[in-house]
Amino acid sequence: MEEAIKEIVGNFKKCIIVPHTHWDREWYLSFQEYRLRLVKVLDKVIKLLKEGTLPFFLLDGQVSALEDYLEVRPEAKREVEELVSRGALAIGPWYTQPDEFLVSGESLIRNLLIGIKEAEKYGGYLKVGYLPDTFGHIAQLPQILKGFGMDCFIFSRGLGDEGEELGSEFLWEAPDGSKVYAVHLLQGYCNAAHLGVKGLPSPLILTDPYSRPTIYYDFYEEEPEVDVREALSKVVEIARSTAKYSKSKVLLLMNGCDHLPPQANLKKLVDKLNSEAGREFFKIGNLSEYLEEVKACKGLGKFKGELRGARYRPILWNVYSTRCRIKELNFKSQKLLESYAEPLSVLNWILRGAPYPRDLLNYLWKELLRNHAHDSIYGTGIDEVHLINEARFLRVIEGAGNLALLSLYALGREAEGPNERIVVYNPLNWEVKGPVEVIVPSGKGRVGEVPSQAEELGVYGLRRLTFIASVPPLGYKVYSLHNGELKEGELGASDTFLENEFLRVEVSEGGLLKLVDKRNGAVYEGLNLFLDEGDVGDEYDYEPTEDGIVVTSGSVRAYPKMESKGPVKASLKIHLKLMVPKCAIGKRRAEDKVELPIEVTLSLYRGLPRLDVKVKVVNYAEDHRLRVELPTGIKGGRVVVGSQFYLVERAKEPVKGEGWVERPQATGPMLEWVAVVGRGRGLMVATRGIYEYEAYEGEEGTSLRLTLFRGIGWLSRGDLRNRRGHAGPPLPTPNAQCKGELTFEYSLIPLKGGFDVEVIKRALEYTTPLMGVFIEGGGGKLPPSFSFARLSPEGLIISALKASEDGRGVILRFYDLTGSEREVKVEFFKEPLKVMLTNLLEEEIDKLKGKPTFRLRGFGIATLKAYFK
Numbered sequence: 001m002e003e004a005i006k007e008i009v010g011n012f013k014k015c016i017i018v019p020h021t022h023w024d025r026e027w028y029l030s031f032q033e034y035r036l037r038l039v040k041v042l043d044k045v046i047k048l049l050k051e052g053t054l055p056f057f058l059l060d061g062q063v064s065a066l067e068d069y070l071e072v073r074p075e076a077k078r079e080v081e082e083l084v085s086r087g088a089l090a091i092g093p094w095y096t097q098p099d100e101f102l103v104s105g106e107s108l109i110r111n112l113l114i115g116i117k118e119a120e121k122y123g124g125y126l127k128v129g130y131l132p133d134t135f136g137h138i139a140q141l142p143q144i145l146k147g148f149g150m151d152c153f154i155f156s157r158g159l160g161d162e163g164e165e166l167g168s169e170f171l172w173e174a175p176d177g178s179k180v181y182a183v184h185l186l187q188g189y190c191n192a193a194h195l196g197v198k199g200l201p202s203p204l205i206l207t208d209p210y211s212r213p214t215i216y217y218d219f220y221e222e223e224p225e226v227d228v229r230e231a232l233s234k235v236v237e238i239a240r241s242t243a244k245y246s247k248s249k250v251l252l253l254m255n256g257c258d259h260l261p262p263q264a265n266l267k268k269l270v271d272k273l274n275s276e277a278g279r280e281f282f283k284i285g286n287l288s289e290y291l292e293e294v295k296a297c298k299g300l301g302k303f304k305g306e307l308r309g310a311r312y313r314p315i316l317w318n319v320y321s322t323r324c325r326i327k328e329l330n331f332k333s334q335k336l337l338e339s340y341a342e343p344l345s346v347l348n349w350i351l352r353g354a355p356y357p358r359d360l361l362n363y364l365w366k367e368l369l370r371n372h373a374h375d376s377i378y379g380t381g382i383d384e385v386h387l388i389n390e391a392r393f394l395r396v397i398e399g400a401g402n403l404a405l406l407s408l409y410a411l412g413r414e415a416e417g418p419n420e421r422i423v424v425y426n427p428l429n430w431e432v433k434g435p436v437e438v439i440v441p442s443g444k445g446r447v448g449e450v451p452s453q454a455e456e457l458g459v460y461g462l463r464r465l466t467f468i469a470s471v472p473p474l475g476y477k478v479y480s481l482h483n484g485e486l487k488e489g490e491l492g493a494s495d496t497f498l499e500n501e502f503l504r505v506e507v508s509e510g511g512l513l514k515l516v517d518k519r520n521g522a523v524y525e526g527l528n529l530f531l532d533e534g535d536v537g538d539e540y541d542y543e544p545t546e547d548g549i550v551v552t553s554g555s556v557r558a559y560p561k562m563e564s565k566g567p568v569k570a571s572l573k574i575h576l577k578l579m580v581p582k583c584a585i586g587k588r589r590a591e592d593k594v595e596l597p598i599e600v601t602l603s604l605y606r607g608l609p610r611l612d613v614k615v616k617v618v619n620y621a622e623d624h625r626l627r628v629e630l631p632t633g634i635k636g637g638r639v640v641v642g643s644q645f646y647l648v649e650r651a652k653e654p655v656k657g658e659g660w661v662e663r664p665q666a667t668g669p670m671l672e673w674v675a676v677v678g679r680g681r682g683l684m685v686a687t688r689g690i691y692e693y694e695a696y697e698g699e700e701g702t703s704l705r706l707t708l709f710r711g712i713g714w715l716s717r718g719d720l721r722n723r724r725g726h727a728g729p730p731l732p733t734p735n736a737q738c739k740g741e742l743t744f745e746y747s748l749i750p751l752k753g754g755f756d757v758e759v760i761k762r763a764l765e766y767t768t769p770l771m772g773v774f775i776e777g778g779g780g781k782l783p784p785s786f787s788f789a790r791l792s793p794e795g796l797i798i799s800a801l802k803a804s805e806d807g808r809g810v811i812l813r814f815y816d817l818t819g820s821e822r823e824v825k826v827e828f829f830k831e832p833l834k835v836m837l838t839n840l841l842e843e844e845i846d847k848l849k850g851k852p853t854f855r856l857r858g859f860g861i862a863t864l865k866a867y868f869k
Helices: 002-011 031-051 064-072 074-085 105-122 141-147 228-242 266-277 287-295 324-352 358-371 374-378 383-413 757-767
Strands: 014-019 129-131 152-155 169-173 179-184 204-206 214-216 250-255 282-284 302-304 420-426 432-441 444-447 452-456 462-471 475-483 497-499 503-507 513-517 523-527 529-534 550-552 559-565 569-581 593-605 611-619 624-634 638-643 646-650 667-669 673-677 682-687 692-698 701-711 740-751 771-776 785-787 789-792 796-803 810-816 822-828 834-838 844-848 853-856 861-867
Touching: 002 228, 002 266, 014 266, 014 287, 031 064, 031 074, 064 074, 064 358, 074 105, 105 141, 105 324, 105 358, 105 796, 105 810, 141 152, 141 169, 141 179, 141 861, 152 287, 179 287, 228 250, 228 266, 250 287, 266 282, 324 358, 324 374, 324 383, 324 701, 324 740, 324 796, 358 374, 358 383, 374 383, 383 420, 383 475, 383 771, 420 432, 420 462, 432 444, 432 771, 444 452, 444 462, 462 475, 497 569, 497 593, 503 593, 513 740, 523 740, 529 569, 550 569, 611 624, 611 701, 624 673, 624 682, 673 692, 673 701, 673 757, 682 701, 682 757, 701 740, 740 757, 789 796, 810 822, 822 861, 844 853
Parallel strands: 014 250, 014 282, 129 152, 152 179, 169 302
Antiparallel strands: 169 179, 204 214, 420 475, 420 771, 432 462, 444 475, 452 462, 475 785, 497 503, 503 513, 513 523, 523 624, 529 550, 529 624, 559 569, 569 593, 593 611, 611 740, 624 701, 638 646, 638 673, 667 692, 673 682, 682 740, 692 701, 789 822, 796 810, 810 861, 822 853, 834 844, 834 861
């Protein structure tokens, strides 16, 4: 033992041991099953902290686990408040432990804002960006953390080869220049779990007459004995692998792991270790103590950009396309809540004096954030977990959607206008000219003096009315509704082509598309090729079958047919069927085939240079991945990808990743859009709920591939070629095969010239469209056209319009996508009583005048708080 102690003490100044648990709310067990264990764990934590047996405990950097506990142990609230207040129990700052790439940037801000607000009710929060298990990190996370007053970040996944030079402590810089101290947990967040324990219990498997088995790992009723030699052996192992990476020369031991209770005998063990060391070298402490040592380091390395490497820990590349229904519902939930329900509630409050529905919105946000917990949004749990996820998303969609519509209806009833009218809302911060679909009584078809197009629904005497509206930024506009229709020339359409002022699309063999941009003569051929590949991976990673069989749509017979043609919209449908292997047998695709019916709907609108695509697939097969290929014909094209508060230019070829624990994949995450940019032309794809793409360079140029879905049957497999070992328990997940009818939506947007923010605006107009409602009766003093605020110059994108947390003001949040520092001007609909620039906690940074003007860094996020009479 003496030699072991000498080795540790010789390489490090001290050792800080942090007792903790990592709490997945739902994963390989359901939420309720985990909550039963949570109660046992936190009962023990509270007992040990109260009696002083344990001086400190970290509750995984989140608050939701504590809420889940107190919901069934309300009598423990006072004890919890006492422990949190004196710093013995660390909670927050997050509400849940999220993924970062699958959720919006605004939802990450709300995760922290709600987490901090809830944690403060109990006495305080951990002021560290602690994300120990998230599968990679967005480039803008340092700016988000700094906006909440946090300057430290702790993580375990995401470093690639740069980690060899950076070490385990470095400075991480956001695109706007914000920096945080970053700590890489080299061996993960469980490096000192079960410290000194010899042998762990076998998994406990329980079942009742009606359910699947319940599996508890590391389950024990009696506290296991610890051995100081065993503990020293483990610490030496950690120290040896850490020594060359540590800049602070402080050894950090994370004493805990997934769903583990605290070690009751940890303090005694530490006393024995210090006795062997002859001084107080080992200490049970908190993360803040360790981070003070990190901040004292001189000459730390610096890294700028995303953290998406897998040299040390798996990044689990393909969670972005697992359980596609979850991804689609998340997209809809976020949009309805962020872009419609909240802003329209603000307009109703400010313009009509209606009560702001704070409690309802807070409930909807919490429901959404519960689904943003990483295992939930990834789709990497058992089937029961994701059935509950779908139900949660539907609650958000129903609540936010109806709140938005009723708010818009209330505004429209008090706006000036004729007895029958349509009010249209624009959630974006620039004037939008785009399509609106509204349900109106049959016979109604003329919308003011703009062209319109009607489709009878055949129920309740209703029809769907489509027209092109022009609506001011962050505002609404009233359109009169009349009998009859305004006749105007139709768009070009037949069974095999569609055409408007800007684009012509032609359907060829196999349902492939030829898209002609009439503005610059650019032609894109072979678009919308479907690729069906075998997948013998798991919920985390795609694994191709050994036979390499890929079924494509290029040579199948397609049946195109015009669906509608009018002055506003022209559309056609293409029906085709792929015959694909029924499943995989071992590592190869089966010889038996099943049909994979595909229906593609193409739509062009008057005055819009984009082609909207809707794909319906009826999936009868298993163990496969369906992608759609979009060749651009651009040789050496740049690939630019939408990200949270940012745009990322990524390489087409993955890094080699020699010696990585998980081989790099060609696919990557995207948020709402991806573009291939060439000289004087390009092709952007905007998506509604599709999050995974691949860009590759072929003989004919750069092509994009969007992953529509993966069908797999296992939570985790241990026999993958691209990853070492399991990522979770090897449990069957039949619902992850994604059988049944699936729907996917995207839009093809050719670039007239180069790439700029104007092109991104076109993508956001597709993903965040205008919303309209029909109104009969009413009429009042509100103006027929209204804009809450106008932002200048160009290149600013709204993120939030909400009531401030103090309940008296309005928060307007936006960000820059030009990358250049500029002077920003905000013109509200009327001069506020006062307005200020705030941080993300909504605390004042600087007072501004009634027409605010201030400097904003390139890729900076700005939050204004305004008070109105």
